[in-house]
Amino acid sequence: MTTPAVIELVEHAPAVSRPLPDPVGRALAATRIIDAAPDPYAPGKWVLRAGSKVGAVTLDVPGGGPVTLRIIPKVPIARLFFLLGYSRDPRGWRDGQVEVAEHRDLQPALAYAVERQVDRALRQGPLQGYRAVEDTSIVVRGRIREAEQIRRRFGARLPVEIAYDEFTTDIAENRILGAAVDRLLRLPGVPRDVRRRLLHQRVRLAGITPLVRGQALPTWRPTRLNSRYHHALHLARVVLEDSSAEHAAGGLRIDGFLFNMNKLFEDFVTVALREAYRGTDRSCRLQDSHHLDEAFAIRLKPDFVLYGPERIPQAVVDAKYKAEKPDGYPDADLYQMLAYCTALGLPEGHLVYAKGNAPHTAHRVRHAGIVIHQHALDLDQAPAELLGEVRSLAYRIAADLRI
The missing domain is CATH 3.40.1350 (Trna Endonuclease; Chain: A, domain 1)
Structure with a gap:
């Protein structure tokens, strides 16, 4: 397995000139994650400048091999997580609630923080709840869906189109946590010990229906019954929503995780003012x-x-x-x-x-x-x-x- 070349930049720092193969330079420009252009004064070099996106992504560049792009935020990682946590849940936030341990890079810190919150959520076992189920059966359970029975069975008595509420762990809250754990396990740069603990959390959530990539996340409502899940769910949604970079730009495969500091700062300021x-x-x-x-x-x-x-x-x-x-x-x-x-x-x-x-x-x-x-x-x-x-x-x- 080829070790990815690493390009490290600092958010909003002055542009730097780096020697890069042309396929890699063009790939970086195509992602629009950073500004990249050939250096007019130095053939074989590219001028690179990071904007407001921070995090790390790995690019599989045809003709250039794997390349890891790391963009370091100017604010400390712990402060970034405070901005994130407060803007998501201002009244439930407590200082020191989201741990980032000794990690100094965003991606390992995020994986660590999510794993710790998921572990706390699942400490008493996976939450159970009622899930609406529509099924076809030879045994009547719940209620008969009469319209579906007539449309599909043309008056036949069996099988029966039924609907019922099932008490199960396969509920929205567990599906969101499971999807976030799976997403983090696919990311490069997650430390081995954190990956091992994430795999343990995945075993705890075995049997949960996986989310379909690209579809909207299932909805959940904060209640007293799922209060131990709240903080884990807030972080899990960050992993699964628009902060992720998992797409193809043209024929280019990108996998990683990015935060837009513009959006994060805007969310924090407006939510904090609203609370004031x-x-x-x-x-x-x-x-x-x-x-x-x-x-x-x-x-x-x-x-x-x-x-x-x-x-x-x-x-x-x-x-x-x-x-x-x-x-x-x-x-x-x-x-x-x-x-x-x-x-x-x-x-x-x-x-x-x-x-x-x-x-x-x-x-x-x-x-x-x-x-x-x-x-x-x-x-x-x-x-x-x-x-x-x-x-x-x-x-x-x-x-x-x-x-």
Whole structure:
């Protein structure tokens, strides 16, 4: 078995020039995971730059062999998992809840965290519940599906089309956990000891109907009965939803796991702000749809809109985790926020960035009187301090509220 070549980049770091075979360079460019282009000053080299996606993927490049691409996040792994866990379940989150042990890379840390949560969920044995079953039988059980009996059997008495509720472990919660374990077992880079424990969890979930790849995940509702599963299910859905990279770009096979830091930061900021306003007479809407023009042709979807008691917009916020210009914030974000404030009839708007090279600042727009604030959150601090900073931001946005 050929050992994959490893390319390691840092999220949003300056571009680097690396010697690469042309098939590998073209494959990296085709994935659109990173920016890749031939180096105009050095034949045989490619200029590579990572954006906001972090994680690791393995590419099987025709003519170039297997290549592993690792993109290291700037924030510590433990902090990344806090952002993820809080945005998924803010009221159920507790500091230190998701362990990442000594792992410093995202993929091993994710596999370890999921395995630990699944182990806690299954410690008392797999959860059982009722599952609706439709079947054909010679014995009547439950109720007869009369319409199906007539359509399929044309009046014959046997066999019988029946429907019943079965008490079983083959329920949505266990199927989601089993699918996440299977997905992690297929990923490269999972440490041997973690892989062994994942195989043990797979044995615990034996007999569960596997999920069909590409289909929507089964739905489940948090209840008192499945409370021990909640945290494991939140992490399992991360593994199974849009954070995974398991597809083919053209004829290229890609297998691995990626996080989009833009989306992760946006989710955390909007959920944390919503929690900060909980218990007040305001309501919050995430990704609420509005229009810029009177003909309703230009659609706007700000990340966060704060409404007053009569559902009148009172504040608008957009979260922006991305590289800044060397001398400050990107101007395009200001134009976008100006459009939000104009459409919503607001005198002020707020842009929230991950802390970089610019402090809080405000711009008053000429001839409009609209003030656009730019705030920076420092992600490199303990969770309690970070949430306190978000609450302070929420107070600044709506200073008349007692938060």
